[in-house]
Amino acid sequence: MDGSSLYDSDxxxxxxxxxxxxxxRNFSALDIENLxxxxxxxxxxEKRELRGNLCALLRDLLVWTRLTGERSGxxxxxIRLDRRRIEYLLRDxxxxxxxxxxxxxxxxxxxxxxxxVRTGLGEDVFPADCPWSFAAMMEESFWPDV
Numbered sequence: 001m002d003g004s005s006l007y008d009s010d011x012x013x014x015x016x017x018x019x020x021x022x023x024x025r026n027f028s029a030l031d032i033e034n035l036x037x038x039x040x041x042x043x044x045x046e047k048r049e050l051r052g053n054l055c056a057l058l059r060d061l062l063v064w065t066r067l068t069g070e071r072s073g074x075x076x077x078x079i080r081l082d083r084r085r086i087e088y089l090l091r092d093x094x095x096x097x098x099x100x101x102x103x104x105x106x107x108x109x110x111x112x113x114x115x116x117v118r119t120g121l122g123e124d125v126f127p128a129d130c131p132w133s134f135a136a137m138m139e140e141s142f143w144p145d146v
Contacts, residue, residue, distance in 0.1 A: 018031060022101075050089055050090075050099065051106055053089060054103060055111045056082045057137060058111030059114045063118050065144050080115040080140070084138070100134050106129060108129070
């Protein structure tokens with residue numbers, strides 16, 4: 001069975017085979033086409049993870065601004081955890097910082113919709129564009145009022 005066929009029938013075995021081939025420096029036997037596709041897929045996954053974590057932070061901050069009577073230590077802990085996840089991801093993949101502007105725009109759009117659902121308020125209650133900078137949102141002392 002060639003590498004490409006194994007890729008289609010047993011991804012786990014294919015991935016282990018490719019790793020063994022790289023370790024053995026048997027580059028001519030690598031399934032280059034699928035290997036490149038998988039490496040690019042990993043990069044896309046990292047960007048999606050950043051977007052998802054930013055979305056969670058933005059949603060939680062937006063909810064914080066509107067459900068003032070429900071502010072609690074638990075909500076604060078959730079926001080702190082959102083921030084840590086983003087920090088760890090950017091520490092592990094610093095080049096993702098160059099994607100922040102675009103990712104923040106996409107994440108805010110989703111977060112705004114989610115915050116509207118979570119609060120039971122209309123989407124128009126929340127600003128159309130993200131009201132905070134990335135740096136501000138990541139500050140431990142940042143707890144927005146509106």
